[in-house]
Amino acid sequence: MKIKLSNGLRPLLLGALLLGNSTLATSALAEVRPLDRIVAIVDNDVIMKSQLDQRINEVLQTIEKRGAELPPQEVMQQQVLERLITENLQLQLGERSGIRISDEELNQALGTIAQRNNLTLEQFRAALANDGLSLEAAREQIRREMVISRVRQQRVAERIQVSNQEVQNFLSSDLGKLQLSEEYHLGNILIPLPEGADAQTIQHAERAALDTYQQLQGGADFSQLAVSRSASENALEGGDMGWRKAAQLPPPFDSLVGDLAIGQVTEPVRTPAGFILLKLLDKRGGEHLVRDEVHVRHILIKPSAIRSSEETRRLVERLRQRILNGEDFGELAKSFSEDPGSALNGGDLNWIDPNALVPEFRAVMADSANGQLSEPFETAYGWHILEVLGRRATDASEAFREQQAVNLLRNRKYDEELQTWLRQIRDEAYVEIKL
Structure with missing residues (x-):
């Protein structure tokens, strides 16, 4: 019986899922065979050939299950070894930082995995043994994942800095305006123009648009006029466009809408599709x-x-x-x-x-x-x-x-900063590869 240990748990640096039909990564506790040997010295620790072979097998299983083409053996070996080195460095950082995962946390994690596989802990242990994996090995792999997660949380978060200039640049950018600006609930009426319309047709449409605008100024119901006159796709909904940000509107409406009070209507504006009138039904945010x-x-x-x-x-x-x-x-x-x-x-x-x-x-x-x-x-x-x-x-x-911008920028920087930090700790470490 193959155990599904987790839907989301995975070796953080390898990126290979702990798949339902594969065994849990046990590189940290792989049994040393008589012919085992050191393949890399990493600061104060070593990586054994058995660990490398075990991880390569896991990657191969993952690739095969996805139906992807296998890379050359030499490329695979080098990539996996580099990931093991980076993982090892993070674990050493966790050790030096005093990060400890309690037995209670590990027991809770194992209990959760067993429960999600609809097994008691004893059944879970037996199923692991059937797959050639001990409960102790499973505990160790989970411990490693949790240590690495906490190391990243501490070391990467403190590296992320957001300057005031970055905040102001973001707020003034199109993306910043789109994400943080106020929103407008709008309605529209489109008096259409056919493609290649002649002057007479344009004049007729313009008069109809101006007449509609005057009726609205006189108190006519916008939604009723939209149903009876508008050629817009939302005409039957009374011209209701829903909520939009100014940056989502084409010129000149992106600037016109900010000057409207709730209930006001723009004068007719010529567009390629015809003459459009917008009504501000409500607004929110940015007040x-x-x-x-x-x-x-x-x-x-x-x-x-x-x-x-x-x-x-x-x-x-x-x-x-x-x-x-x-x-x-x-x-x-x-x-x-x-x-x-x-x-x-x-x-x-x-x-x-x-x-x-x-x-x-x-x-x-x-x-x-x-x-x-x-x-x-x-x-x-x-x-x-x-x-x-x-x-x-x-x-x-x-x-x-500004605080919203800071939070958005910090979250955006995290993944990039994580990769930079991983490269840095790798470059600063003493690593001797003995393949």
Whole structure:
């Protein structure tokens, strides 16, 4: 019986899934054969030929299951060895940093995997043995994955810096305007023009458009006129275009819409398709209004392939108790929080508009007094605890947009920075290849 250990757990540097019909990667605990030998010295550790062979076999199984063409053996061997070296370096960093995975965490991970395979722990152990894999080997591989994850979380997040100039450039870019600008709920009426229309036809359409505009100015119902006169594809919906950002509109509407008050209609504008009138039905976001803001920090722990939601909740509860016992919230957030936008800052979300948060987070925050540590609670992102540090009323529109930009830029930089960091630790390490 082949065991499906995880849908998402995988050797982080290899990129090969722990497939349902393959055995768990056991490179760390591969049995040393009499003819085994060292293939690489990596700082204070070594990689054995048996480890390399085991990992190559795993990669080959993965490639074959995908039906892809196999690379040359020499290329495969070199690529896999390099990945093992980088993985080994991260594990050594974890060891030097004092990162430890408790037996309780490992037991929870194994229990979750067994449960997802609809097996008891004893059945799970027997199934692993049938595949030639010990429970101890499975525990070791899971431990390695968790250590590497925490090393990356600590070392990569602290490298990501977002300058004020980057924020301002992003806010002024087309992408920034698209993602962070206010949205408009619009309706349109299109008075059509056939392709290659002559002057008389154009004049007739223009008069019809101006007549429509005058009726609207006189109080006529926009949706009724859209149904009766518009040639737009949304005419039967009363011309309703839904919510759009200004950057999603063609010129000159992208600039005209920002000057409209809710309920106003643009004058007819000539386009290749005909004369168009837009009505601003509503708008949201980007308002320059005085808002209630909350200064809050949080710790986020996400369920994973090796940790169920209930196990994640219990971990958050333990972190909460450690804070109540006197440990520093910010230091625990740096070590454990899985929110890349705030972990490096000790979980601090800074001053934030509650409306920018998911409802579950917003509700707990509203019920928490200043300085009060919340009970664990769940959102779509995982399990949290939070602490409200202050409340204020301010015109936070610009600051809020800037913080959104910072978070977006930090998340965008993470993958790139991870690869840069991996290359750096490889270049700085002592590595002697003995193939």
